[in-house]
Amino acid sequence: MNIRVNPTRMELLRLKKRVRVAKRGHKLLKDKRDELMKSFMSLLRNVKRLRLTVEQKLRLGYQSFLIARAVMTPEMLDEAIMFPKQRIELEVAEKRMMSVTAPVFRLRQEGDVYAYGMASTSGELDMALGIFAELLPTLIELAGIERALELLAEEIERTRRRVNALEYVLIPTLEATVKSISMKLSEQERGAISRLMKIKDVVRAK
Amino acid sequence: MKGMHKIGLIGDSDTIRGFSALGLATFEVIDRAGAVAAVQAALKGGFAVVFITERIYPQVEYLIRAARESTLPVFTVIPDNQGSTGLGQMRLRKMVERAIGVDILFKEEGKTNG
Numbered sequence: 001m002n003i004r005v006n007p008t009r010m011e012l013l014r015l016k017k018r019v020r021v022a023k024r025g026h027k028l029l030k031d032k033r034d035e036l037m038k039s040f041m042s043l044l045r046n047v048k049r050l051r052l053t054v055e056q057k058l059r060l061g062y063q064s065f066l067i068a069r070a071v072m073t074p075e076m077l078d079e080a081i082m083f084p085k086q087r088i089e090l091e092v093a094e095k096r097m098m099s100v101t102a103p104v105f106r107l108r109q110e111g112d113v114y115a116y117g118m119a120s121t122s123g124e125l126d127m128a129l130g131i132f133a134e135l136l137p138t139l140i141e142l143a144g145i146e147r148a149l150e151l152l153a154e155e156i157e158r159t160r161r162r163v164n165a166l167e168y169v170l171i172p173t174l175e176a177t178v179k180s181i182s183m184k185l186s187e188q189e190r191g192a193i194s195r196l197m198k199i200k201d202v203v204r205a206k
Numbered sequence: 207m208k209g210m211h212k213i214g215l216i217g218d219s220d221t222i223r224g225f226s227a228l229g230l231a232t233f234e235v236i237d238r239a240g241a242v243a244a245v246q247a248a249l250k251g252g253f254a255v256v257f258i259t260e261r262i263y264p265q266v267e268y269l270i271r272a273a274r275e276s277t278l279p280v281f282t283v284i285p286d287n288q289g290s291t292g293l294g295q296m297r298l299r300k301m302v303e304r305a306i307g308v309d310i311l312f313k314e315e316g317k318t319n320g
Binding site for chain 1: 254
């Protein structure tokens with residue numbers, strides 16, 4: 001596949017420059033892709049581990065909460081947890097890595113999880129809430145790095161497309177065009193030389 | 207996006223109960239319309255992280271996808287109290303497939319040496 005251009009020396013120089021730029025861009029993008037891949041893989045391990053822990057711990061939490069609900073009357077349970085004493089907020093910062101901006105969360109906790117007296121509630125509720133409270137920082141961490149992973153995945157896909165477009169479309173096209181122009185130019189040159197030789201012969205024959 | 211943000215949880219009544227005691231803002235969801243309303247509220251309410259249970263997520267996935275351009279809030283899928291449907295892992299696997307082209311995450315455990 002060629003680009004349609006005039007077979008002139010000017011065009012040839014211009015195209016050769018474009019090939020050089022494209023090749024450099026290709027190399028840079030390829031390096032970026034490899035580096036993205038590296039961070040993706042290391043992040044992936046973390047996310048996978050965190051997710052498994054979260055799912056396991058959540059199951060435990062739900063189970064003990066179920067038990068708490070079974071021992072207590074619904075009214076008492078609602079009363080106990082209706083007004084949380086604990087206030088939580090998230091501090092959000094940004095972290096940039098390889099042109100991907102991911103949020104980073106920091107948990108701020110205030111007050112106590114156990115917003116009720118001892119008398120009307122069961123120990124099982126304490127346990128369940130304890131598990132949830134312990135799990136919360138992990139959950140937040142998971143939210144942050146899972147998002148980072150998602151963004152990285154998107155960036156990798158984009159970068160890979162660009163690398164492939166350069167490698168398999170743009171660069172070969174440019175190179176083919178460069179080649180065809182230089183062929184045409186040398187053909188012209190040969191034509192000019194043989195014409196000169198012919199003219200010389202004609203002149204000498206006189 | 208700097209500053210303090212809230213944490214939300216969208217789930218069925220049994221799932222959200224334990225978390226509401228921790229101070230999370232919870233949205234109780236009973237049906238599909240409720241789920242849509244909850245997500246819309248969560249998108250506007252100044253949340254940084256919104257947890258959503260695996261059983262509700264598929265119903266509102268289109269909404270969350272549409273809002274993906276904005277950095278916050280971050281939606282994270284968690285299992286509800288009836289156990290995991292495997293959606294969280296599934297999403298992880300999709301990300302890997304997108305980034306690498308093949309699913310290497312869960313294969314490496316199932317197979318021994320190729």
